[in-house]
Amino acid sequence: MSDTVAAGAVHAAHGHHEEIGFWRTYVFSTDHKMIGRQFLFLGLFMLLIGGTLAMMIRWELAWPETAVPGFSWIPEPYMYEGIIPPQTYNALFTMHATIMIFFVVMPIMVGCFGNFLIPLMIGTRDMAFPKLNMLSFWVGAVSGVVMLASFLVPGGPAASGWTGYATLSARAAYTGVGLGQDLWIISLIIIGISSLMGSINYITTIVNMRAPGMSYFRMPLTVWSLFITAILLLLALPVLTAALAMLLFDRTMDTSFFLPEGGGQPLLWQHMFWFFGHPEVYVLVLPAMGVTSELLSTFSRKPIFGYHAMAFSMIAIAFLSWIVWGHHMFVSGMNPLLGTAFMMTTMVIAVPSAIKVFNWLGTLWGGSIRLTSPMLFALGFVSNFLIGGLSGIFMASTPVDIFIHDTYYIVAHFHYVVAGIIFALFAAVYYWFPKMFGRMMNEKLGKIHFVLTYIFFNGAFFPMHFLGVAGHMRRIYNPTQYEFLQPMQHWNVFITISALILGASQLFFLFNFAWSLFAGKKAERNPWQANTLEWSAPTPPPHGNFEVQPVVYRGPYEYSSPEVKEDWLPQDKNLGAGAVARGH
Amino acid sequence: MLRWLPEDVSTYGHEIDSLFHLIYYITAVTFILVTVLMVVFLVKYREQPGRRAIYTHGNTTLEIIWTIIPAAILIVLSFMSVSTWAKVKRSVPPTDFDIQVTAKQFNWEVVYPGADGKFGTPDDVNFDNDLHVPVNKVVRIHLGSRDVIHSFFLPNLRLKQDAVPGRTILVWFEATKPGKYELPCAELCGFGHSGMKGWLYVHTPEEYAKWAAENLTAKPQ
Numbered sequence: 001m002s003d004t005v006a007a008g009a010v011h012a013a014h015g016h017h018e019e020i021g022f023w024r025t026y027v028f029s030t031d032h033k034m035i036g037r038q039f040l041f042l043g044l045f046m047l048l049i050g051g052t053l054a055m056m057i058r059w060e061l062a063w064p065e066t067a068v069p070g071f072s073w074i075p076e077p078y079m080y081e082g083i084i085p086p087q088t089y090n091a092l093f094t095m096h097a098t099i100m101i102f103f104v105v106m107p108i109m110v111g112c113f114g115n116f117l118i119p120l121m122i123g124t125r126d127m128a129f130p131k132l133n134m135l136s137f138w139v140g141a142v143s144g145v146v147m148l149a150s151f152l153v154p155g156g157p158a159a160s161g162w163t164g165y166a167t168l169s170a171r172a173a174y175t176g177v178g179l180g181q182d183l184w185i186i187s188l189i190i191i192g193i194s195s196l197m198g199s200i201n202y203i204t205t206i207v208n209m210r211a212p213g214m215s216y217f218r219m220p221l222t223v224w225s226l227f228i229t230a231i232l233l234l235l236a237l238p239v240l241t242a243a244l245a246m247l248l249f250d251r252t253m254d255t256s257f258f259l260p261e262g263g264g265q266p267l268l269w270q271h272m273f274w275f276f277g278h279p280e281v282y283v284l285v286l287p288a289m290g291v292t293s294e295l296l297s298t299f300s301r302k303p304i305f306g307y308h309a310m311a312f313s314m315i316a317i318a319f320l321s322w323i324v325w326g327h328h329m330f331v332s333g334m335n336p337l338l339g340t341a342f343m344m345t346t347m348v349i350a351v352p353s354a355i356k357v358f359n360w361l362g363t364l365w366g367g368s369i370r371l372t373s374p375m376l377f378a379l380g381f382v383s384n385f386l387i388g389g390l391s392g393i394f395m396a397s398t399p400v401d402i403f404i405h406d407t408y409y410i411v412a413h414f415h416y417v418v419a420g421i422i423f424a425l426f427a428a429v430y431y432w433f434p435k436m437f438g439r440m441m442n443e444k445l446g447k448i449h450f451v452l453t454y455i456f457f458n459g460a461f462f463p464m465h466f467l468g469v470a471g472h473m474r475r476i477y478n479p480t481q482y483e484f485l486q487p488m489q490h491w492n493v494f495i496t497i498s499a500l501i502l503g504a505s506q507l508f509f510l511f512n513f514a515w516s517l518f519a520g521k522k523a524e525r526n527p528w529q530a531n532t533l534e535w536s537a538p539t540p541p542p543h544g545n546f547e548v549q550p551v552v553y554r555g556p557y558e559y560s561s562p563e564v565k566e567d568w569l570p571q572d573k574n575l576g577a578g579a580v581a582r583g584h
Numbered sequence: 585m586l587r588w589l590p591e592d593v594s595t596y597g598h599e600i601d602s603l604f605h606l607i608y609y610i611t612a613v614t615f616i617l618v619t620v621l622m623v624v625f626l627v628k629y630r631e632q633p634g635r636r637a638i639y640t641h642g643n644t645t646l647e648i649i650w651t652i653i654p655a656a657i658l659i660v661l662s663f664m665s666v667s668t669w670a671k672v673k674r675s676v677p678p679t680d681f682d683i684q685v686t687a688k689q690f691n692w693e694v695v696y697p698g699a700d701g702k703f704g705t706p707d708d709v710n711f712d713n714d715l716h717v718p719v720n721k722v723v724r725i726h727l728g729s730r731d732v733i734h735s736f737f738l739p740n741l742r743l744k745q746d747a748v749p750g751r752t753i754l755v756w757f758e759a760t761k762p763g764k765y766e767l768p769c770a771e772l773c774g775f776g777h778s779g780m781k782g783w784l785y786v787h788t789p790e791e792y793a794k795w796a797a798e799n800l801t802a803k804p805q
Contacts, residue, residue: 087775161772167749168732174689174774260750266733267748300629306642331735333748336673340666347658354654355647357618362646364625366638371630379626386618390611397607397661399600399668403742406735406770470588471739473770477778484590484739484766560637567636 028138030130031543035137036116037436040429042141043108044513049148050099053092055503058460060084060092062496064478078156087176089477090159095151097162098184101284102191103144105418108425109287110195110233111140114202114226116436120534120541121223123211123550123572128204132197140194143187150183158184161475163277166258166269170250185248192237192244199230199237206230211533211572213552217311218571220532220556221304224311225290228318229283235322236279243272270332274325282321285385285417286314288424289356292378294556295427296360298530299375300367301567303557306359313352313359320349330401339398346396353389357382368560368567372528373446377427380454384423388416391465406475409468415461426453426509433513434527438540439520445512452505459498463491529568532556536572590739593761593786597742599668606664610657672743676756679722683715687727687734687747690776692767696800709800713782716799718792719762727753735771738784746771759786 029035059068067082078088115133119126127133150157157180160169164184172178206227210219219227247269249255256262258269297304304310326334326342360382369375391413395401404410426449433441470488472479479485479492526535533552537545550572558569586608592601629637684695684703691712698707703726717723727736729747737744738757745755759765769780787795 085775086778090772090775090777159775165733165772168772168774174732176775264750266750300637301631302637303639303641305640306647309642309647331744332733332746333751333753336669339673340669343665343669344659344662347662348655350658351651351655355651358646358650359642361618361621361625362642364622364629366640367625367629368631368635368637369626369629371626379622382622383619386615390615393611393658393661394604394607396658397603397665399665399672400604400607402672402744403600403604403739405744406737466585466588469585471590471737473737473768475772475777476768481779482766482768482781488588560639562639 028134030126030134032115032119032127032130032133033436033541033545035133036112036114038137039107039111039115039140040436042137042144043104043112046099046103046107046144050096050104051503051506053096053099055500056084057089057092057096058496058499060089060477061479062493064480084477086477087159088156090161090175090475091157091177091180093475094158094161094184095147098147098158098188101162101280101418102188103147105284105421105425106191106195107140109284109291109421109428110226110229111137111198113222113287113291113428113432114198114230116432117222117534118202118205118226119209120435120537120545121220121532122206122209122214123533123546123552124205124209125544125546127201128209129201133201136194136197136201139197140191143190143194146183146187146190150180150187153179153183156180163273164247164269165273166247166250166264166266167260170247170258170269172251182248182251185244185251189241189244189248192241195233196237199233202226202230203234211550211552214533214571217308218552218555220290221293221307221310221314222287222290222532225286225293225314228314229286232279232283232286232318232321236276236283239272240276240280243269243276246272267329267332267334270329271325274328275322277328278325279318279321281414281417282317284421286317288381288421289314289385291424291428291431292360292381293356293363294532295374295378295431296363296382297557297559298528299370299372299378300363301370301559302363302367303555303559304359305362305365306355307555307557309355310359313355316352317349320345320352324349327396327401330398331405336398343396343398347393350389350393350396353385357386357389372430373441373443373450374427374431374528376447376450376454377423377430380450380457381420381423381427383454384416384420384457387462388413388420391416403471404468406473407468408464408472408474411474412461412464412468415464419457419461423453423457426450429513431528432534433516433520434523435534435537435539435541437517437520438523439516440523440527441516441520442512445508449505449508449512452508453502456498456502456505460495460502463495466491467495526570529566531558531568531570533571536570591761592740592742593759593763593765594738594741594743595758595760596668596672597740599671600742603661603665603668607661610661673755676724676754677722677758679724679756681717681721682724682726683717684726684728685715685736685747686730687736687769687773688730689732689774690769690780692736692769692780692782693730694782699801713767714785715767715782716785716787716792716795717759718789719759719786720789722756722758725755725757727755732773733771734769734773734780737768737770738765739768740765741784744770759784762786762788762791 072082155178246257256264258264323345327346330339560567561569686693694711696709729749734747741757765784767782
């Protein structure tokens with residue numbers, strides 16, 4: 001720990017008077033906070049694209065083969081005066097999922113908040129490798145450009161689903177997509193490299209650069225969640241990268257890793273993809289859980305219920321996430337005996353998730369709850385995660401999964417979990433915006449945004465369970481082609497109307513965000529009266545973050561402690577020699 | 585919600601449906617319990633002047649209880665699922681009724697073995713997308729694919745199995761009610777995925793014998 005102090009002191013000695021120009025401040029910055037903001041803007045921009053694709057998908061499902069308003073400018077054969085052809089529909093849902101997962105949730109939850117928060121929350125001046133950090137963002141940006149470029153190449157973008165199942169994805173002849181699918185593969189390989197650089201940085205920083213007194217079990221749960229996420233990414237991404245490289249070889253050099261006519265195995269792709277893919281789900285959801293724990297404690301003015309249970313349940317989820325991938329493959333032709341084994345592990349992984357929900361309830365119990373915008377969104381995440389977690393039990397049971405696999409029941413489930421993360425994402429933006437940009441977001445607009453988002457999110461995704469129960473398949477372009485689905489078509493219309501309003505409701509957020517950036521109320525240092533170290537830094541924190549190296553005396557959630565008159569007690573507040581160290 | 589389940593006409597479907605119902609009730613009770621508690625806490629413990637939050641870091645007994653109860657329920661659910669899964673997927677009951685279904689973009693190729701009972705012989709009879717079977721008879725499907733992965737889905741029989749190129753996978757069902765049932769492809773298989781479907785015709789034994797006489801034995805190659 002003394003090394004950290006020394007490094008901080010050295011930095012303080014020569015770090016102040018360095019003038020750096022526009023390019024190094026805003027573009028090629030090595031400051032973790034600027035890189036965090038860059039990831040935020042990248043993610044929000046991609047959210048607009050991913051969201052627009054979702055609206056087009058929903059239009060097609062409610063009113064099949066009618067013109068989507070406002071899209072008549074897209075040339076044939078991609079659209080016919082606004083009408084989506086089946087090939088384009090497949091590209092739409094492929095790119096919607098790919099963009100939302102790799103270019104929205106990961107850049108914002110992991111890239112933005114990981115970067116912005118880790119050094120501030122553990123009380124250090126920057127990441128361990130600032131240049132690697134900068135490279136991580138710019139490599140990520142290149143990957144985004146490659147992915148977006150695939151919209152413009154002949155044949156259109158990838159159309160084999162975000163899961164890219166071989167053999168469909170392994171031969172251009174099967175989908176009619178050539179270069180677009182190759183660019184999809186290349187882009188994901190590149191973003192894998194970006195994430196790998198980020199995760200090495202996060203792990204190194206957390207292990208080595210914590211402030212004096214910041215033991216592992218005094219770290220905020222947000223940092224815990226990002227730490228575990230980084231470890232998952234470090235171990236999972238190389239497997240995806242290997243699978244993608246093999247797929248690219250199959251496509252370009254006829255290597256036949258996945259093509260049976262050359263001795264390959266189509267199921268090998270699924271094993272490799274989901275060996276990455278299931279930990280990936282937790283990469284997406286763990287930071288949301290960390291943020292939610294953080295906010296529920298802060299706005300209940302109460303220590304988090306079961307801090308150790310919260311940390312250990314995340315560790316348990318991380319370990320178990322490596323042995324559940326086969327539940328995506330129950331009806332794939334995998335040995336049914338393996339299906340039974342994967343059912344068991346999948347049932348077990350529900351337990352730590354349940355523990356988290358119960359501890360969140362325990363945190364609310366007996367609190368003094370402030371229903372601010374960030375708190376409302378955190379509660380919205382809990383509500384969605386509850387539904388998404390419970391609906392997962394159906395598909396964990398192998399016999400039930402035979403029926404609901406590849407139906408809208410699955411679509412409902414993963415949107416409650418993964419799209420539900422958007423609530424934690426908004427919660428985090430509303431909560432840390434003041435520290436990031438030095439201004440408060442508007443509370444009234446924030447609450448309107450929450451109420452509309454919550455209602456129409458559920459309106460859009462809950463009835464998908466009904467469709468799934470009726471057997472409605474995923475990824476079909478026109479549900480009215482099936483006699484057994486025709487009685488359910490009104491639900492598709494209902495879902496689409498909800499989704500369109502859900503999309504429109506985000507204008508409240510965009511306006512609030514843009515307006516507050518320039519005209520919001522100036523934020524004080526600690527507007528939420530929170531305990532963690534980022535609130536001890538100036539607002540917004542300068543290069544190097546803290547005026548003096550903070551020293552940590554207690555755990556992060558000492559709210560309403562009897563030791564002090566106020567209902568918060570910052571981690572670095574020194575109560576003097578007489579005070580007993582409490583918390584963790 | 586479960587009233588939207590398609591009518592079940594299979595011998596094992598009721599076991600799947602009863603598990604579906606059981607999990608539905610367990611999750612519904614959990615959902616209501618947690619949601620009600622959450623709303624009650626949000627109202628009861630809202631910020632009020634003069635009241636301070638309870639200062640507590642947790643309760644080990646509670647942690648143990650809410651770890652063990654869900655774990656017990658989930659493990660019991662697993663064991664309850666094992667036998668149904670084994671019945672549907674791990675073995676095929678003895679039967680002399682075999683059909684070959686080979687998926688391709690974007691059709692189900694259906695082959696009856698003909699009088700010799702063997703596939704790949706000159707008396708095989710081919711159909712596109714239509715399967716005809718007798719009621720109350722175990723039907724064994726030899727499922728394969730020519731190009732990409734497809735999925736053989738019979739909602740009314742609670743049966744789904746991916747068709748994987750390069751392999752033949754055996755699946756079975758026994759229909760309990762005559763009728764006409766839709767057979768969609770459930771795995772994305774290309775631009776024609778939507779609309780790739782066939783029909784399963786379940787006949788009474790007499791009707792089936794008549795259909796077979798007209799279509800299977802007399803059909804010239």
